[in-house]
Amino acid sequence: MELFLMQLFNGISVSSILLMAALGLAVTFGLMGVINMAHGEFLMVGAYTAYIVQKLFIAYLPAGVFDAYCIVAILLSFLVAAVLGFILERLVIRRLYGRAADSLLVTWGISLILQQAARSIFGSPNVGVKAPSFLEKSLRIHGMLSLPYKRIFILILAVFCLFGVYWLMYRTRQGRNIRAVMQNRDMAAALGVNTGRIDSATFAIGSGLAGLAGCALTWIGAIGPTLGTNYIVDTFMTVVVGGAGSLLGSVFGAGFIGIGGTAFEFFTTASIGKVLIFLCVILLLQFRPKGIFAVKNRALED
Amino acid sequence: MKTMKKIKGTTILAAVIFLLLAALPFYMPMFRVSLFGKYMCFAIIALGLDMIWGYTGILSLGHGVYFGLGAYCMAMYLKLEAAGGNLPDFMSWSGLDRLPAAWVPFGNPVFAVAMAVAVPVLLAVIIGYLTFTNKIRGVYFSILSQAMAMIMGTLLIGSQAFTGGSNGLTDFKTIFGQDIHAPVTKIVMFYVTLLVLVLLFALCRFLTGRRVGKVLIAIRDGENRAGFAGYNTANYKVFVYALSAFMAGIAGALYVGQVGIISPAEVGVVPSVEMIIWVAIGGKGTLIGPVLGALAVNSLKTTASENFPELWSYFIGVLFVVVILWLPGGVISLKEIPGKIRAKLRLHREETSSAEEKIPDKTAVRSK
Numbered sequence: 001m002e003l004f005l006m007q008l009f010n011g012i013s014v015s016s017i018l019l020m021a022a023l024g025l026a027v028t029f030g031l032m033g034v035i036n037m038a039h040g041e042f043l044m045v046g047a048y049t050a051y052i053v054q055k056l057f058i059a060y061l062p063a064g065v066f067d068a069y070c071i072v073a074i075l076l077s078f079l080v081a082a083v084l085g086f087i088l089e090r091l092v093i094r095r096l097y098g099r100a101a102d103s104l105l106v107t108w109g110i111s112l113i114l115q116q117a118a119r120s121i122f123g124s125p126n127v128g129v130k131a132p133s134f135l136e137k138s139l140r141i142h143g144m145l146s147l148p149y150k151r152i153f154i155l156i157l158a159v160f161c162l163f164g165v166y167w168l169m170y171r172t173r174q175g176r177n178i179r180a181v182m183q184n185r186d187m188a189a190a191l192g193v194n195t196g197r198i199d200s201a202t203f204a205i206g207s208g209l210a211g212l213a214g215c216a217l218t219w220i221g222a223i224g225p226t227l228g229t230n231y232i233v234d235t236f237m238t239v240v241v242g243g244a245g246s247l248l249g250s251v252f253g254a255g256f257i258g259i260g261g262t263a264f265e266f267f268t269t270a271s272i273g274k275v276l277i278f279l280c281v282i283l284l285l286q287f288r289p290k291g292i293f294a295v296k297n298r299a300l301e302d
Numbered sequence: 303m304k305t306m307k308k309i310k311g312t313t314i315l316a317a318v319i320f321l322l323l324a325a326l327p328f329y330m331p332m333f334r335v336s337l338f339g340k341y342m343c344f345a346i347i348a349l350g351l352d353m354i355w356g357y358t359g360i361l362s363l364g365h366g367v368y369f370g371l372g373a374y375c376m377a378m379y380l381k382l383e384a385a386g387g388n389l390p391d392f393m394s395w396s397g398l399d400r401l402p403a404a405w406v407p408f409g410n411p412v413f414a415v416a417m418a419v420a421v422p423v424l425l426a427v428i429i430g431y432l433t434f435t436n437k438i439r440g441v442y443f444s445i446l447s448q449a450m451a452m453i454m455g456t457l458l459i460g461s462q463a464f465t466g467g468s469n470g471l472t473d474f475k476t477i478f479g480q481d482i483h484a485p486v487t488k489i490v491m492f493y494v495t496l497l498v499l500v501l502l503f504a505l506c507r508f509l510t511g512r513r514v515g516k517v518l519i520a521i522r523d524g525e526n527r528a529g530f531a532g533y534n535t536a537n538y539k540v541f542v543y544a545l546s547a548f549m550a551g552i553a554g555a556l557y558v559g560q561v562g563i564i565s566p567a568e569v570g571v572v573p574s575v576e577m578i579i580w581v582a583i584g585g586k587g588t589l590i591g592p593v594l595g596a597l598a599v600n601s602l603k604t605t606a607s608e609n610f611p612e613l614w615s616y617f618i619g620v621l622f623v624v625v626i627l628w629l630p631g632g633v634i635s636l637k638e639i640p641g642k643i644r645a646k647l648r649l650h651r652e653e654t655s656s657a658e659e660k661i662p663d664k665t666a667v668r669s670k
Contacts, residue, residue, distance in 0.1 A: 035441050035444075035445075092623065092627070095627055096627075100440060100441040101361040101440065101441060101444065102626050102630070104361070104363075104441060104444060105575075105578060105579075105582065105622055105626050106622060106623050106626045106627060108575055108622060109618070109619040109620065109621065109622025109623045109626075110619065110622075110623060111619075112615050112616075112618060112619035112622070113615070113616055113619035113620065115615065116612070116615035116616050116619070119615075120612065229571065229572070233445075233448055233449050233452045233571065236445045236448070236449075237445065237449055239445075240442055240445050240446070269460060270456065270460060271453075271456040271457045271459070271460030271461065272457075272460075274452070274453050274456050274457075275453055275457065278449055278450065278453050281446070281449070282429075282432055282433070282446065285433075285436070285438050285442070285446075286432065286436045289436055289437045289438045289439070289442065290442070
């Protein structure tokens with residue numbers, strides 16, 4: 001039982017990483033009708049940023065302030081990924097609005113380029129990042145059951161991101177504009193919303209969130225050039241289950257894939273667990289082909 | 303008149319490609335002939351993918367699964383024949399002492415070949431039925447198919463004792479009693495693959511020329527409209543999806559004999575997307591384009607990875623971006639470029655000449 005609870009908690013922390021990665025994806029998919037396969041590579045970019053920040057701290061600063069690297073890493077991984085996302089949107093994504101299938105293939109090409117770039121710069125073997133010392137311990141609850149602080153911290157980070165995005169989307173003028181463009185691009189443009197700017201800003205924020213997720217990933221596993229590929233499929237499943245453009249959907253999807261996946265894996269094996277969760281997704285989509293919390297749209301074709 | 307000419311041009315191209323392939327063993331070393339045998343298997347997959355993507359508008363990122371199923375069915379037979387009545391080597395390494403029941407019938411070559419075709423088709427019908435009849439469409443389908451490819455990979459690696467894990471199935475010795483490494487066997491396998499490719503090409507040609515093909519194109523261009531016109535679009539989609547799985551399965555079965563190994567690295571997410579690029583580069587929506595694309599991209603890949611493996615990933619990545627953004631019709635559409643330039647020039651000339659007239663007669667411009 002304790003082992004199962006432990007596993008369940010691991011599932012929650014997988015979910016929180018999926019959530020951070022999927023938030024950006026769900027919003028950009030809903031907003032621009034663009035599938036970004038290079039989203040996983042933004043996780044990788046965030047993770048490598050954390051790695052570099054740590055290296056720099058070890059090399060140039062006294063050991064006493066080492067733990068502070070984690071704050072710098074979190075901020076920088078968001079920033080670097082966001083800037084890269086902004087450039088990508090301006091150069092490529094902009095030409096692909098509404099061509100979901102094409103955008104999927106183009107961004108796949110970009111992800112190949114980014115992966116190879118990571119391989120050229122950092123080498124193929126995985127690298128490790130040491131978590132700050134105050135996250136090394138774990139919270140003992142009862143007997144065998146103990147929750148590592150790292151995973152609790154990631155969970156808090158994810159909740160923080162979720163509320164940040166919620167606040168941005170529903171409590172600011174920018175967010176109102178984003179939702180307006182999502183619902184009816186032409187009408188929003190006619191009413192004076194600069195849709196191009198909204199698109200780049202949203203895409204950059206989404207990429208930044210993925211970078212943040214990547215930074216969080218470094219504390220619970222090794223990172224390598226193929227990090228993105230390992231997560232991209234699960235992240236997309238999250239968006240598909242939840243429904244594009246919906247925050248609630250992303251939360252539900254992340255929970256479903258993360259916790260459901262780990263629970264299935266606990267009772268069966270890792271590979272059978274994956275099959276079962278896939279079957280569940282297909283079954284769910286039988287009733288709601290556009291995701292559980294799909295944004296309502298009265299258009300027949302989209 | 304123009305369409306007549308177009309059809310003729312691609313037919314000539316197809317004939318030239320197939321003739322060049324048929325004559326290949328006479329002007330290429332044995333090693334290259336085998337490689338081209340492999341490329342032709344890929345061309346068969348590309349043809350099937352083109353039927354669902356180019357003609358019907360369904361983008362599947364999971365065709366590695368069907369290719370893999372066909373290949374593994376055939377490989378199981380080859381492995382059993384190589385083991386010669388004993389337990390295959392990887393099974394004894396992973397601690398099995400008896401042949402699993404699912405493996406037993408694969409000792410029979412006819413059963414294995416039948417399964418290499420039947421299993422992919424069956425899975426495609428089930429998956430297609432579950433998704434298409436419930437209107438899971440567009441990128442939602444693409445993402446699900448990609449998840450399927452990922453699962454296939456993990457399943458194969460996870461069940462080491464039954465599938466050979468990440469090493470896959472290899473070390474074959476004979477095929478239908480013949481030495482698999484003998485030049486004669488290789489030549490025969492090459493021509494069998496070519497024959498299958500030509501036959502399937504003809505089948506696709508036949509289908510796209512008939513009403514079925516027209517309905518598929520109608521589904522691509524406006525699925526709801528095709529539905530309103532009285533066609534059960536889901537049935538057509540399941541059919542064409544199963545057809546492409548059938549072709550991928552056959553390609554897999556042909557592949558194993560010639561390449562001598564099948565492993566999860568050839569069926570997962572990455573190879574499945576790579577299959578799409580063959581079609582995109584060759585030209586989706588034409589039949590000869592994908593064949594050409596598969597042959598050309600893979601020849602390039604072999605040359606590139608022999609000389610500079612580092613650059614290949616960059617190259618294929620850039621190729622994806624360039625082709626989809628600026629050449630959506632693939633290399634086949636290159637032949638239209640002179641015509642387009644001529645049309646532009648003519649338009650330009652007309653514009654300048656009408657500007658010289660300096661008569662702002664709007665109706666005259668409009669009538670043009």
